[in-house]
Amino acid sequence: MSKRVSLNRRDFLRLSSLVTAGVTAACVTGTPAAPQAVEEVVEVAVSPRRAEFTMGVIPPETTGTFYQGGWSPGTLAEQEQNHAWFKEFYPNMEFVPAPEIGWSSYWEQIVTLLATGDHPDSAMIHFTRTAPFADKGFMLPIDDYIDALPPLDWPDDFHFTAVDNIAYKGKQYGFPIDWAPRAILINRDIMDPILGQWPPPESWSYQDLLDLAIAATDVSGETKRYGLATGHHAIRQWNVTRGFGGHFFNEEITEGRFTEPEVEEAFQYTYDIMHTHQVSPSAADTQIFGGQFSAFVAGNIGMWWTLSDETRPMIEAVGDSFHLGIGPEPLGPNGRFGFEGNVGWFIPSESNHPEIAYEFMRWSLTDPDQAEFMSVAGFGGFPGRKSAGKWNVLQIEEFLPNYGRAAWELGAESEEHFPLFPEGQEWMPVYDQHVDPLMLEGVGTVKETLANLQADTDQLFANAVRNL
Amino acid sequence: MTVASATGPAPPQTVKTGWSEMSGLARREAIEGYLFLLPNFIGFLVFLLFPMVAAVYFAFTNYDLQWPPRFTLFQNFQVMFTSNLFWQVFGQTFYWAFGMVPATIVLALMLAMLINRKMMGVLTYRLIYFVPHVTLSVAAAIVWLWVYHPEVGFLNLVLRNLGLIGPDALLAEGPQWLLTRRTAMPSLIVMGWWKGIGFAMLIFLAGLQGIPVELYEAANMDGANARQRFFGITLPMLSPALFFIMVTSIIGAFQGFDVFYLMTRGGPANATTTMVLHIYNNGFVYLKMGYASAMAMVLFGTIMIFTALQWIYAKNWVHGFAD
């Protein structure tokens, strides 16, 4: 955002709040400024670690506050690590993580800060916001910083999908925190007799999965038993569509491609699971409580096609009530596609300390030691660094012996992520409007649904205004 | 018996006359009236006027959080009124509001009458019925999601045990509650009752306590029965509270958000997306704050019409209103 633009905003605010601020000033005597403690500046010795972790352009004695936004503070251990990093490299800076909060409040908070020009120094991003934030100039590209001080083993030891999910139109805007491929959690009490082998074949196909699900489904009893729980939300369905070789959009994302035969095949496949064969409960798969998680824990479901980071809580929740197993994302005719999304850090364009933000982000998200720490003591999923995932695998394989192979190694075969475009979030309700009735209620046909979705998608794109 | 004339404020006087025609006493009363409003008024002027003016301004611009916004006159409204989703959402907001408000009021009134008696445990009951209002909404959502779960949920379990679900029963399959367009909104409305009744009940209780005891004593002496006492005393004396609940409930219901956000995120097929969820989505998720503000103006107009209508008709039934 240019200087001129930001001045305009200030002018507007001044002008329009003249009246209001004037009245207030009359009522309230003296507005207190935030406490500005004058602290003694600590001298910093130059150590070899400084060359390893900083670009050397910001003097280590720098004072000030580093304000970081996000929608959860991470674990206490993680927080201590962050404070320790600042203590080592910028001991006179005060590191202030935002009072991080829930998902919805975070988007209200960060959008308010970005809109009023009161940007945090670094902030958390979800891949769904990469395109809109970049398009509006809210994010600083970090390519120059990467050239100056690249992360260790960059980019080979990083999951391309997770990294590229925080890049837009050829520019990198941040580093990923996590990387979550999909997998299939299996109730082995139900599935072992049907599978006839363990572990499940690595090359099982969509059709194999459906056949197994049909065999495992038993709706005659008091409580129905379902073979395969899955959902139909847009990104999941996009994965299946890529598996069949279809695309949702054209290359520039200006038109839908929903009427192509591969797309139709993919939707038909999910429709068959839901309605033709009725092997899946229709409970919304995205909810932790009340969704398929609970139905699976209750023991009524043979296989649950879900995100691999559900594994750890599932191990705890299932306990001894049945024998839990895991299988890889199945192969479609076009290959294996099971990457859903991730979160990361970015630097807001009006950050006061962009260099420090980069150095801090580089350390906390790409440093091998830190990645190991995060993989074990942090959120407990796979970090963006490929090799560091083994620490997570080691932990979970105690309970699920083939977890590493099924989720981590085969999961990495998925090399694409859902297309990023500024209207991505606005398009979701368009998708739901047409696909929910088909998949949840069995109303309409696949062909009609896709034709309507195509029309509304094209209309949305026709009216879209993009800056980049 | 005529309660209104017995205890109501003095009969109406004409206040439409100008300052010059007012008596000294009336003029003094008017000045006092303004002075009593002053603290409140300053607060609104300082902290609400500017944001509201800004919101109105944004409604006529393409404000997408990039500065400066560009005036687009009525374009936001034009887009809105030709959007199918907007009309669907607009209708659903009415569905929610009118599913929520009348039933909540009737149930809360019945509850307040039931609780407002001399017997043991009244305090406990008040507390219990107030508790949904203070339960953490996330915790409440978790429980209600389980209640409505089609496979392992409490509600379908009960229906199955009652023999209402089964091959030969009323329902062949357990209803999918939150997952079909037809049943999602009613399910949320029931949850809304659960959350809203305690609040309205408290207001009614406060209103019931404000009714002078002597009125009942006089009525008893006249030999009035329970029905006559209710319609002759309780209801008229409760009418200001009832009016308050009606107006604020309508305002609140038209702005419902939490339940939808936590339970369904507006699904399935946007069937539980209401105006404020749509406004929130447009403003903070799609970053179309100008369009969101325009919708907020339409919502404002809608609620204002309902409030004004209630206001006009209130003169016929609300005790002490026509002053």
Next chain:
Amino acid sequence: MMAFPESLAPPAAESKTGVSRLSRSQSDRIGNVLAHVLLATGSVVFAGPFLWMVMSSLKTQFEIYYFPPKLLPQTVQWQNYMVVFRDQPFARYIGNSMFVSLCVTSGVILTSSLAGYSFARLRFPGRDRLFLLYLGTMMIPGAVLLIPSYALMIELGWRDTYYALIVPGLVSAWGTFLMRQFMLNIPKELEDAAFIDGASRLRIYWTVILPVSKPVIATLAIFTFMGAWNELLWPVIILRTPEMYTLPIGLARFQSRFPNQTPWHLVMAASTISVLPILILFVAGQKYYVQGIVTTGLKG
């Protein structure tokens, strides 16, 4: 002066089943039994989720996922509450929240009762139109006011101060409306008597109107307090200094960015702690509900 003797407490709604040939006490008793049955049945539905919240606060992290859900914990985990206070300065948050909420509540009671009295009992030109305008401020969803409100706070230099949390909250259209409605019912005679004695308007407000408005003030207090106590979004945007955090922020900080990593047992324990003051306030306010209005000279 305000409290009624027990025997005079309002009989309120008599049972609708009261049959004339039964004696008064008999019909009362039948009505009470019926009321108990109805109320107790409803209680299960109404208190269920709350009970579940409290019980979950005494479970281990993953017990909450068990299906079918169990109300009672396998082993009661009292230490969850210790962990809440150990992991975050919760006592400090409670103090901060208490300060902010009490300031807001007392301010709202004052401004709302003043304005409510004016709207209910005084006559001045443009009164009703002004009142509708007041109500109008409740009709714009907060979502579109958030950004300009925050911009205003920056201009005032109120970022990271309690001024921003308290001062804009000191006025309430909702509270004004509530006070107005209840003051409509106060018998005019009460005021007139004082007026004849030569009392000023402010004095009448203070010595006549406020004392008889205790039930509604108690109601206003509890809802205002609750609103300020539970406010999350605004403090999150305003506050930077961790020592200034309010309770809902502390509560929200237990939730992980990965939903299934959230320590729900701690979230529930923290929620239970945060609900307690409201329940205490509610119970403490009960005594005001059993008061009526003195209506001298109205008998007959």
